[in-house]
Amino acid sequence: MKLRTKGAALLSAAIVAGALTGAAAQAQDKEYTIAVSIPAATHGWTGGVVYHAQEAEKQIEAAYPNIDVIVSTASSATAQVASLEDLSATNELDALVILPFTSEELTGPVEQVASNGTFITVVDRGLSDPSIQDLYVAGDNIAVGANTAKWLVEKLGGKGEIVVLRGIPTVIDDERIKGFQDVIDQSDIKILDIQYANWNQDEAFTLMQDYLGKYPNIDAVWANDDDMLLGVIEAVDQAGRGDIKYMLGGNGMKQVIEMVKAGDERTPISTPYPPSMIASAMYMTAAQFAGQAPMRGSFKLDAPLITPENADQFYFPDSPF
Amino acid sequence: MSSAEIATLPESEGFRIRWGELAPFIALGVIILLGTMINSNFMSANNILNVITRSAFIAIIGVGATFVIATGGLDLSIGSMLAFVVGIMIMAMNALAPSLGPWAIPIGALVALVVGSLCGLMNGLIVTLGRIEPFIVTLGTMGIFRALITYMTDCGSLSIDRSLRTAYRPVYFGDFLGVPYPVIITLVIALLGAFILYRTKYGRRVTAVGSNSDVARFSGVHVGRVRTMAFVIQGFCVAVAAICYVPRLGAATPTTGQLWELQVITAVVIGGTLLRGGKAHIWGTVAGALILEVIANVMVLSDMVSEYLVAAVQGAIIIIAMLAHRFTSSR
Structure with missing residues (x-):
């Protein structure tokens, strides 16, 4: 068991290395900064968003040492605008992944960030002007x-x-x-x-x-x-x-x-609107920079039924939600 | 006009005060009558028991709030405090369950009472020793308790151990001779509250401090101590409510008890306690809690109001009840 995980880790390391060697000369020298702006944990779902964002931060930074991810939470739309200003003032942002509190209030400030040439990924709630975003990830x-x-x-x-x-x-x-x-x-x-x-x-x-x-x-x-x-x-x-x-x-x-x-008779299904969509968005954004995979466009997560057969794929025992 | 009134004053005063005190009960009666006319299921034993049991939380916390408000204070932290106490209690019970089995429940409840009283003591000491407006102090502690429960639950939910759930469930869902336990607990707390308020020296000091703190101080009352004690009573009542709350859903979440402070304050004021202090009605508070719960119940049972407008109708009924109260008690 231990050997196998080690083997898998080596293998994945090799794959990452392989993927990187192509653009090795420039890619490894250039450092990328991805900022992630999300609502603070106030109820179950946003709690899940914070959890998955933090997990994805660790995984992405471990997989791509030249990518730095900064996760910032905000407790209101006004606080999110302020944190955007702070993030862009103190960092050279290559990408911004944002789950906006409200569409209208955040459109202007995100446009400001985009005008510096930052790659914009919008998650869940769309902005009033979709032309600002490079990538849109949302549930249905x-x-x-x-x-x-x-x-x-x-x-x-x-x-x-x-x-x-x-x-x-x-x-x-x-x-x-x-x-x-x-x-x-x-x-x-x-x-x-x-x-x-x-x-x-x-x-x-x-x-x-x-x-x-x-x-x-x-x-x-x-x-x-x-x-x-x-x-x-x-x-x-x-x-x-x-x-x-x-x-x-x-x-x-x-x-x-x-x-x-467990095959409950009265609740045999659920439908996902997963907070982990923030992680999907972060991985796709990272791929844009590290994986040489173009990621512009809209990505809509489906809401397939969760049944006893596929429930494992939607089960994160460590997540608070 | 005035001479005629003066002439009949002594007689009518006795009569008048009783009307004022009865106002919340009359309002409750009117709303119940309304409910009976709107839906025949309203008077079914099940529905009535559900509604009375549900109102226990607001009523129990309200008894404590009556003390705080009667001293001229205000406690906005009660909803968050309830969530915090519930969280601590569940954690304590879960930690004790493996070694103590079902005995973890009474010990956990004891922990809750201590923690609740200490939370109240903290509010009270900051208000009296720090000489800060209770509104601001409890607004601060409201944020602190809410953040702590969010942290403790990891923003998910904190559930009670499965082995304790079955043993603890009857405290909310069980009954003694047909009377649900939360109702009995409410009655005991209200009786205790009424005894302390109307029959002890401390109770008289509570209203004295609330009606005029300077006069109270000059007549030798330790105003700070009376006020602090009121906050402790409030904390204790919150803990009692928490003990009844946990067996219902068996979990604490960051939204537990959210905005309950407003419901409690509304219940207290509908019940005839003055928001500026000096006048307290324990049984009025209990009636106030029932009124709020019955209004919500009638709203769901009636099909007349769009789901978007339910809150508006509730607000209007509360204001009308208060106006009726004003006209019966001050004329």
């Missing part, structure tokens, strides 16, 4: 809703009564709900109720208790987020309701993937 919120809805329509045989929990009123939430509703509307499934629970476990628990009191028959629940799903499951278990066949979330939270892996 409409697909998160739509793929879950397709699965549910098939499993319920196209009819039944369901309830839906919404997150915080934002574009992300709107897109998910829209993707979901568009598919459901084409079937005979009836959405009994849809209310906000702010992506919060406690509020999801409370709301689900009220749903259970209000509707004597519910075939399935879509919580739109795995954090909320945990609150929903607790409320349903306490009420001892046997009519609910499926309880689904979304995002690919660690605890829920564990349930999917």
Whole structure:
């Protein structure tokens, strides 16, 4: 086992070295700086973003010694603008990977950075002016809703009564709900109720208790987020309701993937909107400089169903999310 | 107009004060009546039990907040403090579980009570010894507690050990003769609070300090000590709420208890306690907590309001309740 890992490490080192020797003379002399600007960890998903950004920083710096990655977190849009100014003032930035807090407020400051010839990678939330970015990496919120809805329509045989929990009123939430509703509307499934629970476990628990009191028959629940799903499951278990066949979330939270892996009957799937997309974006940006692989364009991560068969690929036991 | 009023003053005053004190209960009754008319499921035993049990957290923390507010203070850190205490308690229980088994639960609860009281003591000492406005002090500690729980959970979630979960679950979901435990705990805390506030020397000093701290000081009351003690009581109540909270979802997350401080302060004020201090109603606070929870419940049960406007209707109902309160108590 030990030998094998060593062997693998040697092998990968050789591959990296091989890849680099081509442009060895210039590439190894030239140092590259990649700045990564992301929201601070305030809830599960952004916590995952911070975790994956830090992991990717270590891995990229180990693989390419001539690339320096700087990860900077910001707690608000204003703080992110300030940290962009600091980053570009104190460093010669070759690339900027940014997950903008808001589209409108960050467009100007990112354009400023881009005017210095910095390679711009935008993640998740797009800027108001897409021409600024060189690379765009994002998940597909409409697909998160739509793929879950397709699965549910098939499993319920196209009819039944369901309830839906919404997150915080934002574009992300709107897109998910829209993707979901568009598919459901084409079937005979009836959405009994849809209310906000702010992506919060406690509020999801409370709301689900009220749903259970209000509707004597519910075939399935879509919580739109795995954090909320945990609150929903607790409320349903306490009420001892046997009519609910499926309880689904979304995002690919660690605890829920564990349930999917274990073949839970009521939660057999989840849909990823993975915080690890920040790592995908960082690797692609690094490849632009170290791997001689052109990386300009848009890259949309799909939202395939997470099933017991493929759950391992989406499971990061060390990640907080 | 004035002469007629003066003539009937003694009689009407006794009558009037009682109306004022009853206002939150009347408001609660009206909202319950409204709920019954809107949806027949509202009065079902299950729904009523759910709502009363859920309001326990705000009611328990509210009892503590009644003390702080009655002394003329304010504590904005309670929501974050709850999350922090929950985090510490889960960590303590998980650490003790392998060696103590189910006994880790009472010991963990004890740890929570100590930590909660110490958090309150810290707030109180900074306010009184540092002579800083409680608003600013607790705004600061609110940030500190919130950051600590985010750090402790690694921004994910901190779950209680599986072996303890089953043993601990009944504290929220169980009942004694049909009365859920959180409701019993709320009643005990409210009774204790009412006893301290209305029947002890300390209780009288609380309202004395709140209505006029200078007068209280001249009459020999140690104002700083009374205020600090109120914050300690608040911290203790937060810990009791934490003990009821953990068995429900079994986890702490960075969003645990978020914005609960506003709900608690609203419950206290709806209940008839003056925000500027000097007047306190423990049972009013409990009614206030119930009002908030019932309004939210009725909103979900009714189909009349768009999901986008729920918060607006809740806000309007609270303001109307307060206006009704004002007109019944000050005329």
